[in-house]
Amino acid sequence: EAGVAQSPRYKIIEKRQSVAFWCNPISGHATLYWYQQILGQGPKLLIQFQNNGVVDDSQLPKDRFSAERLKGVDSTLKIQPAKLEDSAVYLCASSLATRKNEQFFGPGTRLTVL
Amino acid sequence: AQKITQTQPGMFVQEKEAVTLDCTYDTSDQSYGLFWYKQPSSGEMIFLIYQGSYDEQNATEGRYSLNFQKARKSANLVISASQLGDSAMYFCAMREGLRGSARQLTFGSGTQLTVLP
Numbered sequence: 001e002a003g004v005a006q007s008p009r010y011k012i013i014e015k016r017q018s019v020a021f022w023c024n025p026i027s028g029h030a031t032l033y034w035y036q037q038i039l040g041q042g043p044k045l046l047i048q049f050q051n052n053g054v055v056d057d058s059q060l061p062k063d064r065f066s067a068e069r070l071k072g073v074d075s076t077l078k079i080q081p082a083k084l085e086d087s088a089v090y091l092c093a094s095s096l097a098t099r100k101n102e103q104f105f106g107p108g109t110r111l112t113v114l
Numbered sequence: 115a116q117k118i119t120q121t122q123p124g125m126f127v128q129e130k131e132a133v134t135l136d137c138t139y140d141t142s143d144q145s146y147g148l149f150w151y152k153q154p155s156s157g158e159m160i161f162l163i164y165q166g167s168y169d170e171q172n173a174t175e176g177r178y179s180l181n182f183q184k185a186r187k188s189a190n191l192v193i194s195a196s197q198l199g200d201s202a203m204y205f206c207a208m209r210e211g212l213r214g215s216a217r218q219l220t221f222g223s224g225t226q227l228t229v230l231p
Contacts, residue, residue, distance in 0.1 A: 033219075040223075041224075042205050042207070043219075043221050044221070045219070045220075048218055056218060089157060093159075100149075100166065102149070102164060103149075104161070105151075105158060106158075107156075107158050110157070
């Protein structure tokens with residue numbers, strides 16, 4: 001079974017530029033999550049989708065971050081314009097609605113904002 | 115208040131010995147789940163073990179076991195017979211709410227484990 005796919009793996013941009021990350025969850029997983037992991041910290045949820053609807057985006061900085069999951073499968077996270085403090089690893093995860101609701105993570109995209 | 119607290123930024127253990135990584139949590143929900151993930155230097159998050167709040171027995175998965183003390187709100191990870199490949203960052207995480215509910219995970223700040231040869 002293929003895991004969660006993310007691209008690109010690495011991205012370097014200058015502040016005020018825009019960037020987009022892509023995630024393809026495990027086939028059949030209805031729930032998709034985007035987390036931000038700043039160096040030295042645990043991941044923090046940015047947004048959660050159930051199929052193509054948003055369940056929780058309370059921690060998403062909506063003035064610069066946006067995300068969509070149009071067909072309920074893959075998802076795109078965008079930052080426009082980027083700030084220095086956006087430098088982090090962006091992790092995508094997906095899950096089934098099972099008893100433990102284990103989340104499976106992708107390899108992440110490491111973003112550096114100069 | 116922090117929902118997940120990991121008080122050990124770094125731990126060292128000798129190869130083949132056991133090590134305990136501490137985790138305490140804070141929630142008012144009766145139903146919740148506790149997870150441990152391993153994050154090697156390559157960056158991926160690897161699921162290790164799960165404990166549900168209503169599970170009466172401590173969870174075990176191979177060399178990993180979870181010492182769940184509900185009254186103390188602690189969920190410590192025990193790794194037996196440490197191997198060099200166990201060197202990584204370890205995160206404790208909690209999902210609040212009903213079983214099977216697709217809720218976000220709240221992560222602690224992690225413990226960097228180094229296994230010494």
